[in-house]
Amino acid sequence: MQAQEIHAAIRTVKREIARWPDPVVGVVARQSGRDPFLVLISCLLSLRTKDKTTAEASERLFALAVTPATMQTLTIPIIERAIYPVGFYRTKAKQIQQICAQLLERYQGRVPDKIDELLTLPGVGRKTANLVVTVGYEKPGICVDIHVHRISNRWGYVKTKSPDETETALRAKLPRKYWITFNDLLVPYGQHLCQPVSPLCSQCKIAAYCDRVGVTKSR
DNA sequence: AAAACGGGGGC
DNA sequence: GCCCCAGTTTT
Structure with a gap:
C-alpha cells in the first residue's frame, strides 16, 4: 500500500x-460516557480473550461495582467468579484489586491520562495504556x-x-x-x-x- | 492436535 | 530475547 x-x-x-x-471496549465507553476506569478494566479483561467472553465478564463485574472504591471491596473469589472464563482470570482478579488500590492511593481514585503513569499500574502495558488515553480521554x-x-x-x-x-x-x-x-x-x-x-x-x-x-x- | 483469543510481566 | 500465565472455541 x-x-x-x-x-x-x-x-x-x-x-x-x-x-x-462494536467491540466490547467501545460498547463500554459509549454506555458509560467514556468512563476511563471502565474502559481500563474492560480492556484488561479483553487481553487474550474473545470479544464475546469479555462482554459477558464485563457485564457481570460491572453489575457488582463500577468505581475503584467499590470494586476494591470485592474479594478475589468474587471477582474471579464474575470474570471467569476470560484468559488468565486469576492473574487479572489480583491485578484488578491492585489497580483499584493504587488508583485510590496515588490518584485519588482517578485514572491517569498519561501513558507513563498508566504503565506503572499492574497489568497495564502499551496497548491498554493507549486505549485508555484514546478511548477514555479522546487524547492523541x-x-x-x-x-x-x-x-x-x-x-x-x-x-x-x-x-x-x-x-x-x-x-x-x-x-x-x-x-x-x-x-x-x-x-x-x-x-x-x-x-x-x-x-x-x-x-x-x-x-x-x-x-x-x-x-x-x-x- | 493446534491455533487463536483486541498482552503483559519477570527474568 | 524467552518463558509463563489459562481456559474456551475454532480449524
Whole structure:
C-alpha cells in the first residue's frame, strides 16, 4: 500500500464496519460516557480473550461495582467468579484489586491520562495504556493490538515484527487525524473480515491496495 | 492436535 | 530475547 492510499483505505473500513457490532471496549465507553476506569478494566479483561467472553465478564463485574472504591471491596473469589472464563482470570482478579488500590492511593481514585503513569499500574502495558488515553480521554495516541499490527503489515503500510515496532512506525507515518480512531476501525475489521487465517479477501473493498503480506490462503 | 483469543510481566 | 500465565472455541 502506498502512503497516500491510507486515506481511501480508512474511509472504506469506516463504512464497512458499520455492518458489525462494536467491540466490547467501545460498547463500554459509549454506555458509560467514556468512563476511563471502565474502559481500563474492560480492556484488561479483553487481553487474550474473545470479544464475546469479555462482554459477558464485563457485564457481570460491572453489575457488582463500577468505581475503584467499590470494586476494591470485592474479594478475589468474587471477582474471579464474575470474570471467569476470560484468559488468565486469576492473574487479572489480583491485578484488578491492585489497580483499584493504587488508583485510590496515588490518584485519588482517578485514572491517569498519561501513558507513563498508566504503565506503572499492574497489568497495564502499551496497548491498554493507549486505549485508555484514546478511548477514555479522546487524547492523541496509537493503540496497537494484534489486529492493528496484523492489518497494517498485511496492507504493506508498515513492515514490522512486533506491535511495539508497529506503534513506533505508525507514529512516524500515520496522519495524526487518524491516531485516536485507527484502533477502533481496524479491530472490528480484523474480527469480522481481515482475520488472521483465511481472511475474506473476496469481500474486501480495499483489496486493490492491499499487499496481502503473509496471506497464504484467503476466501 | 493446534491455533487463536483486541498482552503483559519477570527474568 | 524467552518463558509463563489459562481456559474456551475454532480449524
